Amino acid sequence: MRRIARYKLLLAACVAWACLWLPPLRSMLESDMTLHMTVQLPLLTAIGVMLAMVLRPHEPCWFADADWLGIPGVLLAIFTTSLWMLPRMLDLALGNVSIDLLKFASLPLLAGLPLGLSWPRVPALGRAFLWANLISMLATMGGLYLGAPQRLCAYYRLDQQSAAGTALVAIAIVLGLAWFIVLFIGAPSPAKPRSADKSRINERFGWGASHTFPRS
Amino acid sequence: MKRGFIPLLGLVLLIGVSALARATDGFQAVTSDGARQLSVARHPRSIPDVRLIDQNGHSFSLADYRGKTLLVDFIYTRCPTLCGVLGNDFHRVLAAMPNKQLDLLSVSFDPANDDHEALKLYGDRFGATAPRWRIAVAADRRGLDALLRTFGVVVIPDGIGGFVHDGFIYVVDQHGRFANIIEPNASAQMIEAAMRPAKP
Amino acid sequence: MTTQAIGTSRGGIDAGIAVRAYLAVTGIVLLLMMLFGFTMRLAQAQWINIEPNTFYMILTMHGSGMVGITGLSGAAVMWYFVRRHVPVSTGVFVANLVFFLVGALLILGSGFIGGFAGAWTFLYPLPEHSGGLWSANAAAFYMLGLLVIGVGFLLLHLDVLRGIISVYGGLGAGLGAKQAFGLAPEKDGPPPAVAAATMASISNIVGIVIGAVVLVLMLVTLYVPSFTFNTLLAKNLIYYFGHTFINVTIYMAVIAVYEILPMHTHRAWKTNRAFYLAWVLSTLMVLTVYPHHLLMDFAMPTWMLIAGQIISWVSGLPVLLVTAFGALTNVYRSGIKWSVAAGLVFIGVAGWAIGVIPAIADGTVIVNSVMHNTQWVPGHFHTYLLLGMVAMMLGFMAYIGGGRAPSRLGPAGLWTFLIGGAIFVLAFLAGGAASVPRRYAVHLPGWLPYDRVGVIGAGLVVIGTSLLVTRFFLALRSPMSGDGIR
Ligand code: HEM
Ligand SMILES: [Cu+2]
Numbered sequence: 093m094r095r096i097a098r099y100k101l102l103l104a105a106c107v108a109w110a111c112l113w114l115p116p117l118r119s120m121l122e123s124d125m126t127l128h129m130t131v132q133l134p135l136l137t138a139i140g141v142m143l144a145m146v147l148r149p150h151e152p153c154w155f156a157d158a159d160w161l162g163i164p165g166v167l168l169a170i171f172t173t174s175l176w177m178l179p180r181m182l183d184l185a186l187g188n189v190s191i192d193l194l195k196f197a198s199l200p201l202l203a204g205l206p207l208g209l210s211w212p213r214v215p216a217l218g219r220a221f222l223w224a225n226l227i228s229m230l231a232t233m234g235g236l237y238l239g240a241p242q243r244l245c246a247y248y249r250l251d252q253q254s255a256a257g258t259a260l261v262a263i264a265i266v267l268g269l270a271w272f273i274v275l276f277i278g279a280p281s282p283a284k285p286r287s288a289d290k291s292r293i294n295e296r297f298g299w300g301a302s303h304t305f306p307r308s
Numbered sequence: 309m310k311r312g313f314i315p316l317l318g319l320v321l322l323i324g325v326s327a328l329a330r331a332t333d334g335f336q337a338v339t340s341d342g343a344r345q346l347s348v349a350r351h352p353r354s355i356p357d358v359r360l361i362d363q364n365g366h367s368f369s370l371a372d373y374r375g376k377t378l379l380v381d382f383i384y385t386r387c388p389t390l391c392g393v394l395g396n397d398f399h400r401v402l403a404a405m406p407n408k409q410l411d412l413l414s415v416s417f418d419p420a421n422d423d424h425e426a427l428k429l430y431g432d433r434f435g436a437t438a439p440r441w442r443i444a445v446a447a448d449r450r451g452l453d454a455l456l457r458t459f460g461v462v463v464i465p466d467g468i469g470g471f472v473h474d475g476f477i478y479v480v481d482q483h484g485r486f487a488n489i490i491e492p493n494a495s496a497q498m499i500e501a502a503m504r505p506a507k508p
Numbered sequence: 509m510t511t512q513a514i515g516t517s518r519g520g521i522d523a524g525i526a527v528r529a530y531l532a533v534t535g536i537v538l539l540l541m542m543l544f545g546f547t548m549r550l551a552q553a554q555w556i557n558i559e560p561n562t563f564y565m566i567l568t569m570h571g572s573g574m575v576g577i578t579g580l581s582g583a584a585v586m587w588y589f590v591r592r593h594v595p596v597s598t599g600v601f602v603a604n605l606v607f608f609l610v611g612a613l614l615i616l617g618s619g620f621i622g623g624f625a626g627a628w629t630f631l632y633p634l635p636e637h638s639g640g641l642w643s644a645n646a647a648a649f650y651m652l653g654l655l656v657i658g659v660g661f662l663l664l665h666l667d668v669l670r671g672i673i674s675v676y677g678g679l680g681a682g683l684g685a686k687q688a689f690g691l692a693p694e695k696d697g698p699p700p701a702v703a704a705a706t707m708a709s710i711s712n713i714v715g716i717v718i719g720a721v722v723l724v725l726m727l728v729t730l731y732v733p734s735f736t737f738n739t740l741l742a743k744n745l746i747y748y749f750g751h752t753f754i755n756v757t758i759y760m761a762v763i764a765v766y767e768i769l770p771m772h773t774h775r776a777w778k779t780n781r782a783f784y785l786a787w788v789l790s791t792l793m794v795l796t797v798y799p800h801h802l803l804m805d806f807a808m809p810t811w812m813l814i815a816g817q818i819i820s821w822v823s824g825l826p827v828l829l830v831t832a833f834g835a836l837t838n839v840y841r842s843g844i845k846w847s848v849a850a851g852l853v854f855i856g857v858a859g860w861a862i863g864v865i866p867a868i869a870d871g872t873v874i875v876n877s878v879m880h881n882t883q884w885v886p887g888h889f890h891t892y893l894l895l896g897m898v899a900m901m902l903g904f905m906a907y908i909g910g911g912r913a914p915s916r917l918g919p920a921g922l923w924t925f926l927i928g929g930a931i932f933v934l935a936f937l938a939g940g941a942a943s944v945p946r947r948y949a950v951h952l953p954g955w956l957p958y959d960r961v962g963v964i965g966a967g968l969v970v971i972g973t974s975l976l977v978t979r980f981f982l983a984l985r986s987p988m989s990g991d992g993i994r
Contacts, residue, residue: 158312164320171324175331183340187462217600220666224713228720235725239737246340246462249472268717272710275669276685278678338732 098146105142105200112136113196122186125248125256130263133176133199137169140204151209161218165210172203177233179244186247227268234260341474344460345489352485355458358451360415360444363427363436367447371484376409377503378480379490382461382473383443384418385430390475393492395434397477398441404496410503412441415455417463418471419445459486479503521598523591528984530584530605531905534577535977537612538898541573542973546966552951553959563949569619572650573612575754576657578893580608581901582708582760583664588904589763590705593698594671600663607660614653618646644730651723651730658716658723665709665716672706682706683791684784694784700766700777703787707827708759711794715752718745752794755824758860758892759790761900762831765853768907769835772850773842778834786826793823825864832861848918848976852903855926859895863888863933881947883958884940891933894969899925902976909983917982921975928968935962 111117112135121132159165175181176195185192214222236244237257243250329335337343347353357371379401383391398412414436416422422430427443430436436443446452456463463473475492479502488502544566550556551563558566587601672682676698683706686692697703722745729735766777835857844850865888902925906918939958944951951959 154312155316157310158316160310160313164313164316167317168320168324171320171327175327178331179339180337180343181331183462216670217597217663217667220670221663224662224666224717225720228717228724231717231721232724235721235737236728236735239725240735243472244339246474247464249464249466268714272679275673276679278673278676278681 098149101142102146105139105146108135108142109139109196109200112139118192122192125182125245125252126259128182129177129256130259133173136196136199137173137204137207140200140202140206141208142204143200144205144208147205148209155209159210159213161215162210162213165206166214166222169203169207169210172198182248183246186245223267223271227264227271230260230267231264234258234262234264340460340462341476348486348489352481352483352487353458354483354485355480356451356454358455359447360413360442360451361424361447362438362442362444363424363431364438365424366438368439368442368444370480373411373413373480374484375482376411377482378411378413379499379503380413380415380459380478380480381476382417382456382459382463383414383430384416384471384473385422385426385443386418387470390473391430392433394475394477395430395436397492397494398436399434400496401499402435402441405500411439412436414441414443415452416443416445417452417456417461417473419449419452521602523588523598523601526598526602526605527584527588527908529602530580531908531980532984533605533609534581534584534901535905535980537573537577538581539970539973539977541570541577542966542970544570544573546963546970549959549963549966551949553956553963554951555960555963558949560949565619567947569616572615572654574893575750575757576608576612576615578757578761578897578901579657579661579753580605581904582757582897583661585764585901585904586701586705586708586760587664587668588908589701589767590668590671593702594668594675596671597667600667604660604664607663608657611653611655611657611660614649614656618649618653621646648727648730651727655720655723658720661712662716665713668705668709669713672702672709676702679706679710683788684779685788687779687781688784688788690781694780697779697784700779700783701763703779703784704759704763704766704827707787707791707794708756710791711752711759712756714794715749715756719749719753722746722749754889754893755794758824758897758900759827761856761897761904762827762860764900764904764907765831765835765857768849768853768903769838769844772847773838773844775838775842777838783830783834786830789826790823828861828864832857847906848922848979849903849907851922852906852976853900854903855922856896856898856900856903859899859929860892860897863890863892863896881945882940883936883944883946886946887933887936887940890936895926895929895933898973899929902973905980906976909980917975917979921972921979923972924968924975925972928965928970928972930965932962932965932969935959935965 112121112132118132121127176185176199181191181195185195211219234257237253237260239257240253243253245253248256332338333343333346337346355370357369359367359369361367379398381394381398383394385391394414398414401410402412414430416427422445424445427445431438431441431443446455455461459478461474463471466472477490477494477499478486479488479490481487490499490502494502547556547558548563548566548570551558583601583604587596590596669679669682673679676682680686682698682702684697684703687694687697698706722742725735725737726742729737770777835854839854935958939955939962940946942955942958944955944958
């Protein structure tokens, strides 16, 4: 990315961060469980991903080295996000400004940033696996909120809780469908796959000549 | 595998697992209710000496209850639902253990609407008579907030003019400590068990 | 690069050995599970005496074990053939086997140590309400075992799709969607193995993701009883997962038909428009129809439950039709030289086709109210699983490891398996028609004739399968057997 563009992105991230923290937006997003879980938390994480895009050229060597296949970074992001999905942590953040501040710091810096830095290092199969898990975990959380007969958060009503559950399930379904559609359409075929070309394809992937029919 | 991977992975796991463990009190509580239950059972909390005014307009203090077991619930008198259940529960407790060294206290968290007239009406609905069963408001806002904070009670607007709140009964022991929590719909035996004095 | 290098070009693990390891595990587990089935049949026939609780534990283990092992061997068939066309990772393939073995251990432990007997369908909330027969931990081990197995399959299917996308560009192209709708010439379409692997992987990924949701939800409710969730929804999610997984075993095994028959007839498998259309339609049905029906089910009327069952069978119908038709035209007047492998895969197509007929009968509402929950149901699914899926898979096994084995073992095994299988499923179907209920440990005297005929059939199946599996193991001694890779 060009330097100017990087500064613009950094500025955008900081402005978004500040806006989310300022009372009108913060109290609005936190007043409702659905907004809190499906808008504020993801936006905070996204800010971290933006920071990662800005900071990538300055990423310390040791981290780039030690972050093998992006595993530590992604794991850190998973820990951080699951922490803030706990009903108790939502309650604490609402009842206590310093904990809310912790949320505002940790989601960008300990979830979005490591995620953004590590993601390019994750192999394709790993990314697909993470997507599948994200979808299933969102639906699971949604299912729990929908099914719980009592309130799980002291600060949210039962109807808000089940609305949040529905929203999580809906997001999971939309993400799943979107993923499927993108993969279904895919890119224009990289090689016209005809049986005559098979050996060429195999060569391209380092798989050697195609297999010949056995004597049966 | 690259250099530094294992140490970094170890660090992330350490931080992540210990943060999750802290946030869930050792993987035992994912909700605030659960966490409060654990914390109270482990370390009973001493309650602040708040001044309150009961349904007859008499002023009293929480310290007056020292030496007796006190059951507390939090209500507002206009409540169409849960507070009626809580009132019935207290009525049942009194009927089941008439001679016990036991007092009851219903604290209103809606002082703006609950004057002592309203408190009295609520008390009469369930046969409450002071001082055995007081229906009271805190003398000032700070007192109420201190009470709500100590008991970990959260009250939120229900969006139609009333409040959403919990249906727990809170046990304060002879030493003036918040020592136990009774689930809604608990049986008389469960309530008795919850009132048994814990280790001092 | 030489053929030798193919196997070791990734991760240093030899693909040929990996496939053989899959089949060796399959051979052993399959026989063990068949012996469990045989034991149940013996008990129902009152030729041996076992406690009802033990019966239900065995039923649970038989159901889960069979579904698991057909999934595993189906994956081996799919992977072996699809890797001729697209790059796939041997490491992931082996990882799936490891996950499977770990999960299987957890499940066996939950049954034989923990006494879990909530059936392979583990319908919520049964695992939590055992009436003291098993503990929450036993149920949790069972569900954890399923989750672990699910992780392995998820990785494998994702890797297969990744390989397909890397060659064909997208899943649509992998299925031959353009060919299906006449937008591209048929001859440019993907090989049948690729189309089938695409469909099977998509379906199983969706099924596993949904299965993971319901399993984690159930694990949470197991330990935090204040969480509950809608039982009807849970049932639908579980059935979606279970039906998909078991149906996909057939879609994977059928690749053996597409690849092995042409080798014997020396005719390419015809991949025409109908073929692609069938696979596209089946994919779309699996993806849209059933989940759609899940979404609106909070108070689901019975007819919808039944419709859901029909759909889950009918969704395979297009594929079944093109496969049966394709197999017949491939063989017809081809001057085929039959081998054990070709014979078994051909039996597989027939068994699948025949087994689906009673399934559809069961699905129709009127028949359903009479036949459902009778042995008609195990009758039809054993037809298309045992005589369909397992036959195809045994054909694959014979193809991989048959070359040097004693020549009479194979035909003897094939015929014993076929005759025994026919008797065995007919006994179930006849019992069902006579209203013998399924899942009963203790049978009334009037039902015993069906059970006893069933025992004879089951015994023959066990013998026939043992012969075929023995043949495979004997062939393992000579590592370079007929299949050409190692
Ligand atoms: C020798 C071969 C086999 C025998 C003797 C056998 C026997 C049995 C018996 C007796 C039952 C219980 C029927 C009842 O409900 O009364 C059963 C159920 C079942 N079998 Fe098999 N079976 C065999 C092969 C297979 C195969 C190859 C599969 C493949 C997936 C399979 C899957 C199942 C399933 C899913 C159930 C239902 C379990 C339940 O109701 O929870 N079986 N089998
Ligand atoms: Cu109330």
